[in-house]
Amino acid sequence: MTVVRALARPLLSMIFVVQGANSIRNPEPLVPKAQPLTDRLVPLVKRVAPPQVGDRIPETTVNLVRLNGAVQVLGGLALATGKGRRLGAATLATTLVPVTVAGHPFWQVKDKEARQAQRVQFMKNLGLLGGLLLAAVDTEGRPGIAWRATHGARAAKRETRRGVKAARRETGRGAKAAKREARQLAREAKQAARLAKAELT
CATH class of the missing domain: 1.20.5 (Single alpha-helices involved in coiled-coils or other helix-helix interfaces)
Structure with missing residues (x-):
């Protein structure tokens, strides 16, 4: 592993580990933003997923926020340590999409300054998504x-x-x-x- 990779992976994963741990410990502040998305997605996933998967999806938004936080911590640690780094990066990319849509819907904000702030956060998350996708396909020079x-x-x-x-x-x-x-x-x-x-x- 190169020095750049050894530095970049922990830096990229740090925010997911910290935010994921916060989501596990204190999910309530995130529930109002997550609720509209989970109300639409959970029934859809339960319909599409096999019964053994659909039955294990938590019903409450609080537990879904905690589950997402746990997945982010695990994915972040996998990426940071290099053990399962590509799977960890792909998992983080998957969790980042609903978090970005639910957390920064700038298109719904009426106030101009607030909309601009949400747009900046949305774009930052897109930048993180790009970095995660690169990390997910990084083979360290091997074919x-x-x-x-x-x-x-x-x-x-x-x-x-x-x-x-x-x-x-x-x-x-x-x-x-x-x-x-x-x-x-x-x-x-x-x-x-x-x-x-x-x-x-």
Whole structure:
């Protein structure tokens, strides 16, 4: 791991760990903003998700805020420590979307200054989302799964083509050698026939 990654990951995850811990300890101040979103999303998720998942989703907004906070703490620690960093970053990105929509709906604010402040917070969260997405796809310079799959298939095709060409060459060489051998045997047979005929006369 490079020095930049060692510094960037904890810096990026710090706000999620701190805010997540605050959400677990004191969720009530966040409930009024989260309530409109959870009232719409929870029934939808329960309808779409398999029963074993849907039955485990908390009913109350307080518990949903706490659950989101716990996920942010775990995702932030995974990203900061590097243990499961890509999954942690992807998880944080997933939690950030509803938090941003519920927490900073600047399009609903009438007051011009308040709307501007909410827009700035919304844009900051979009910047964090971009950073998390980059962290989620960061392979530390090693080829990712998609790259390996694509290039592995291409390499296999190249090797197959080379193998076919080599087999054709070897087949061609074998056929030429067999023809030479047959011609040589035919010449020897003719000479033997001539010698036998000369001896008889």
